[in-house]
Amino acid sequence: MAALPRHDEPIVAVATASGRGAVGIVRLSGRALAPLVRALCGRALVPRQATLVAIADGAGRTIDRGLALHFPAPHSYTGEDVLELQVHGGPVVLQLLVARCLEAAATRDPETGLAPAPGLRLAQPGEFTERAFLNDKLDLAQAEAVADLIEASTEAAARSAARSLDGAFSDGIDALGAQLVELRLLVEATLDFPEEEVDFLERADARGRLANAAAGLDAALATARQGALLRDGIRVVIAGQPNVGKSSLLNALAGAELAIVTPIPGTTRDKVGETIQIEGVPVHVVDTAGLREAGDAVERIGVARAWAAIAEADVVVFLHDLARAGEGDYEAGEARIAERLASANADRVLHVFNKSDLAGAPPVAAGVAEPPLALSALTGAGIDTFRQRLLELAGWRAEAEGVFIARARHVEALLRARRHLQSAGGHAAAGDAALELLAEDLRAAHDALGEITGQFTPDDLLGAIFSRFCIGK
Secondary structure (H helix, E strand, O other), X not given: OOOOOOOOOOEEEEOOOOOOEEEEEEEEEEOOOHHHHHHHHOOOOOOOOOEEEEEEOOOOOEEEEEEEEEEOOOOOOOOOEEEEEEEEEOHHHHHHHHHHHHHHHHOOOOOOXXXXXXXXXXXXXXXXXXXXXXXXXXXXXXXXXXXXXXXOOOHHHHHHHHHHHHOHHHHHHHHHHHHHHHHHHHHHHHHHOOOOOOOHHHHOOHHHHHHHHHHHHHHHHHHHHHHHHHHHOEEEEEEOOOOOOHHHHHHHHHOOOOOXXXXXXXXXOOOEEEEEEEOOEEEEEXXXXXXXXXXXXXXXXXXXXXXXXXXXXXXXXXEEEHHHOOOHHHHHHHHHHHHHHHHHOHHHEEEEEEOOOOOOOOOOOOOOOOOOEEOOOOOOOOHHHHHHHHHHXXXXXXXXXXXXXXXXXXXXXXXXHHHHHHHHXXXXXXXXXXXXXXXXXXXXXXXXXXXXXXXOOOHHHHHHHHOOOOOOO
């Protein structure tokens, strides 16, 4: 469990990525940094205006020349005084500059005997953004979107993270919270004045409002699930017997020869993975060892790892070989795999028939309305249809333009709020006898929504969230 850092101390960190670059940034944040600004830059700076300065070490030797920007509180990213020093992006230069900041902050003025910024220390991961959250510059969902924007692996994910950072997700959650507040006030009024002859809940259409809130929550949940797919991607495992073309299918999806392909059964002994994107959605594809009764210890380990990957997959692609359909041993192996998959992954299994270039149409399963999916990993025929079916099975919808980025914890909080509203609907139908239970369900639903934006988030969760950020952000 990550502990919250001490927020009354000034902090400093390199804010640009490690390695060499044309420009590097050292960022400082804290209360009343004006004395440290003068000590580092040799003068006071015009707020929010870039100024060319020479920054020297304690002996007066120039470390570098660059731009300095001072953002006095509260008009800064963190809500505190912020100083950004933009210099040449060499790692040694940046470390010298950080060391100079620490030294200058602790050096006492000979006239006043005071240090410019006592207690200046290196920032912890995510501490600048954490301070922005604690100082009400961002809510928690927006703060998380900062990290998601940095880590976005596709254009669609980046655009969705930007929407969350702009407050699209938070605005929707706040609107739902406002609906629940109105409902809670109505219920509390009815509890406070039970002797009144007027039925507050009936007159205010509390049940209708509750239904509207539930519908809005369902819409937010559906969009959040789309955002979670954009952020986390879809885990796809290609499974099947040896030599059905699993490695060839991975190579076809990736557009590169990632996995070794030979006619020898058991060529793939371990998992081979690659991340691709389909319509902007990251898809993490894993090719596994052929599922069979392995003859040696190494292959048995590979088969065991294949089943472990299958258990964690969002979508399991059960790959069949059309060229071997009807063969006794092959069909027996298919039946054994199908039985095991049905017990654990039935709703996540996509049956795909490979080698359509060598055989006829795949069999039509009884009671299945959708036609079987046939393709050729060798020629590429059917690959585009296969990509679309992957997205459909994972729950992706094409209207991604309005999606905001979301995390698994957001989806879980919305699900809890939805369960409480369902319970509240039952208590509302029971009338006055269940008003207290109705009030408690509405409070719990409101609290669950508040966890998303940080209104009711425990400190240990905050520590865990911000500890995953990069240093300097």
